[in-house]
Amino acid sequence: MMRTEATMKAEEWQGALVAEFAEPDALVTALRRAREAGYSRIDAFTPFPVEGAAEALDLREGWLVWVATGGFLAGGALGYLMQWYLNGVNYPINVGGRPLAAWPAFTLPAFEIAVLFAVFAAIAAMLYVDRLPRLNHPLFELERFGLVSRDRFFLAIAPTDPRFEAEGTRAFLAGLGPARIDQVPR
Amino acid sequence: MNVSSLHEAPPLVVHAAIAAALGLAGLVAVALAEPAFALQGWLAAAFALSAVPIGALGLLLMHALTGGPWQRPLAPILRACCGTLPLFALAFLPVILFPSLLYPWAGSGADDPAIAAKAGYLNPVFFALRTVVYFAIWIALAVLAAGRADAGGARQPGTLAAGIGVILYATTVSFAAIDWAMSLDPRFSSSAFGMLVGICALLAALSFAIPAAAWLGSPAMRAAADDAKVRAALAGLLATGVLLWAYVSFMQYLVVWSGDLPEEAAWYLDRVAGGWMVVPWAVGLLLGVLPVAALCLPAGRRSLQRLAAIAALIFVMRVIEAVWLVLPSFPLESWLQPAAWAAAMLALGAGTFAALLWLWALGFRRGQQEVTQHG
Numbered sequence: 228m229m230r231t232e233a234t235m236k237a238e239e240w241q242g243a244l245v246a247e248f249a250e251p252d253a254l255v256t257a258l259r260r261a262r263e264a265g266y267s268r269i270d271a272f273t274p275f276p277v278e279g280a281a282e283a284l285d286l287r288e289g290w291l292v293w294v295a296t297g298g299f300l301a302g303g304a305l306g307y308l309m310q311w312y313l314n315g316v317n318y319p320i321n322v323g324g325r326p327l328a329a330w331p332a333f334t335l336p337a338f339e340i341a342v343l344f345a346v347f348a349a350i351a352a353m354l355y356v357d358r359l360p361r362l363n364h365p366l367f368e369l370e371r372f373g374l375v376s377r378d379r380f381f382l383a384i385a386p387t388d389p390r391f392e393a394e395g396t397r398a399f400l401a402g403l404g405p406a407r408i409d410q411v412p413r
Numbered sequence: 414m415n416v417s418s419l420h421e422a423p424p425l426v427v428h429a430a431i432a433a434a435l436g437l438a439g440l441v442a443v444a445l446a447e448p449a450f451a452l453q454g455w456l457a458a459a460f461a462l463s464a465v466p467i468g469a470l471g472l473l474l475m476h477a478l479t480g481g482p483w484q485r486p487l488a489p490i491l492r493a494c495c496g497t498l499p500l501f502a503l504a505f506l507p508v509i510l511f512p513s514l515l516y517p518w519a520g521s522g523a524d525d526p527a528i529a530a531k532a533g534y535l536n537p538v539f540f541a542l543r544t545v546v547y548f549a550i551w552i553a554l555a556v557l558a559a560g561r562a563d564a565g566g567a568r569q570p571g572t573l574a575a576g577i578g579v580i581l582y583a584t585t586v587s588f589a590a591i592d593w594a595m596s597l598d599p600r601f602s603s604s605a606f607g608m609l610v611g612i613c614a615l616l617a618a619l620s621f622a623i624p625a626a627a628w629l630g631s632p633a634m635r636a637a638a639d640d641a642k643v644r645a646a647l648a649g650l651l652a653t654g655v656l657l658w659a660y661v662s663f664m665q666y667l668v669v670w671s672g673d674l675p676e677e678a679a680w681y682l683d684r685v686a687g688g689w690m691v692v693p694w695a696v697g698l699l700l701g702v703l704p705v706a707a708l709c710l711p712a713g714r715r716s717l718q719r720l721a722a723i724a725a726l727i728f729v730m731r732v733i734e735a736v737w738l739v740l741p742s743f744p745l746e747s748w749l750q751p752a753a754w755a756a757a758m759l760a761l762g763a764g765t766f767a768a769l770l771w772l773w774a775l776g777f778r779r780g781q782q783e784v785t786q787h788g
Binding site: 287289292331332 | 709
């Protein structure tokens with residue numbers, strides 16, 4: 228089964244082999260070749276979203292949709308409840324004889340709050356998956372990994388991968404034509 | 414069955430033509446007894462279904478300005494839809510000849526001072542003239558939108574012409590909506606109505622063209638429409654259309670609800686009276702909530718077939734909603750009315766569908782000839 232960064236422990240990357248590429252296309256090609264070769268505990272690190280990389284990694288973060296949906300429903304319910312409490316209970320004002328619990332008037336603000344909560348939920352889920360309270364990652368040990376936020380593209384294969392062999396995997400990565408190969412210290 | 418085999422074995426065209434003939438026979442039978450009932454159904458069908466060619470025209474003009482990968486697989490259908498505009502011009506002939514059977518401002522209500530005050534705009538001669546002008550402009554725009562084939566085989570009007578066309582299009586569609594549907598209740602006025610119907614036309618054309626391409630298109634057309642990028646663009650367009658429709662129709666309701674004026678509330682009260690109450694609920698759930706949810710979830714966009722099924726649901730609910738904008742304005746007096754309404758929908762729907770299939774096959778053959786000539 229495919230394991231991606233989101234479902235792997237950070238410690239799994241200790242001892243990983245990391246190939247550095249200068250071009251995004253080379254990275255996508257390398258990802259596809261690695262998948263074809265049977266590697267499953269791999270990940271890509273790029274300075275910007277690379278088209279085709281998610282497909283090459285077979286990333287299907289389908290659950291994120293449901294987190295956003297949950298946020299949407301919770302926000303909508305909260306939005307209605309807040310307006311109902313304010314206008315109907317806490318500070319009731321009779322506006323031309325219209326009902327105090329005026330659902331037509333409440334709908335647009337409730338919808339806006341629902342969208343806001345959907346986005347909040349999705350961002351919070353992303354930060355959780357990014358392991359936010361933890362501030363470092365084993366790959367940070369590599370001196371050149373800092374370039375991942377500038378102009379370099381990295382492919383990492385974790386040593387916990389069933390197909391991982393210290394020499395064989397290094398030779399495989401070399402065959403992909405990377406700029407260089409590094410190993411994360413254990 | 415696909416469009417490439419239409420000229421050899423055209424069963425669908427024949428079936429549609431037979432259905433249209435049956436509907437027309439029923440409609441004529443009702444018209445002999447009670448012409449107003451037949452004309453009510455005819456107006457509802459013409460208003461609901463003319464949205465497809467009108468919206469197709471809008472999509473073709475807009476694509477000339479914005480581009481995008483979604484148009485290429487749908488273009489032959491959209492052009493065939495535009496080709497049915499002259500038929501709908503004919504369909505509106507009875508409406509502009511006998512407005513007194515439909516519109517209070519042309520008949521029984523014309524003496525009412527509130528309605529008489531609007532007689533400068535709402536009178537039979539000006540009404541007929543406007544409808545003629547709308548169709549003249551749309552047919553001219555359709556000729557423009559069909560374009561000339563360039564070296565690459567792509568047909569597209571120039572940007573300037575399309576830009577002027579879109580402005581003319583939006584204005585005429587808005588006025589046509591006011592004339593044909595909103596003036597059924599001359600006391601009701603909503604500044605969102607024209608825009609609402611215009612959005613609905615684009616949605617109707619898109620939600621018709623996607624299932625047509627998926628279920629009746631040639632294998633090449635289906636393959637082109639099943640490309641992941643095209644699918645994502647079509648799903649995005651459908652979702653945008655549905656959200657726009659939901660926003661504008663809810664805003665119209667909210668403004669009327671907040672205003673709380675008798676003449677505006679009456680329009681909505683007619684539309685929730687008796688069995689009509691089912692329609693807003695069904696439309697809200699099946700044209701609003703369900704399609705948006707299905708289009709947002711990745712599962713909804715995974716294949717062309719799923720997208721076509723969602724679009725077909727949108728199309729059917731769109732037709733029902735358009736009918737609902739028209740028919741509740743007529744008091745229900747006899748069981749003949751629903752029968753006449755159904756017969757009119759069958760006659761005009763099946764008839765224009767047969768014409769559309771024929772035009773599409775014609776365009777397909779011409780496209781093939783162009784390919785053979787160039788190749």
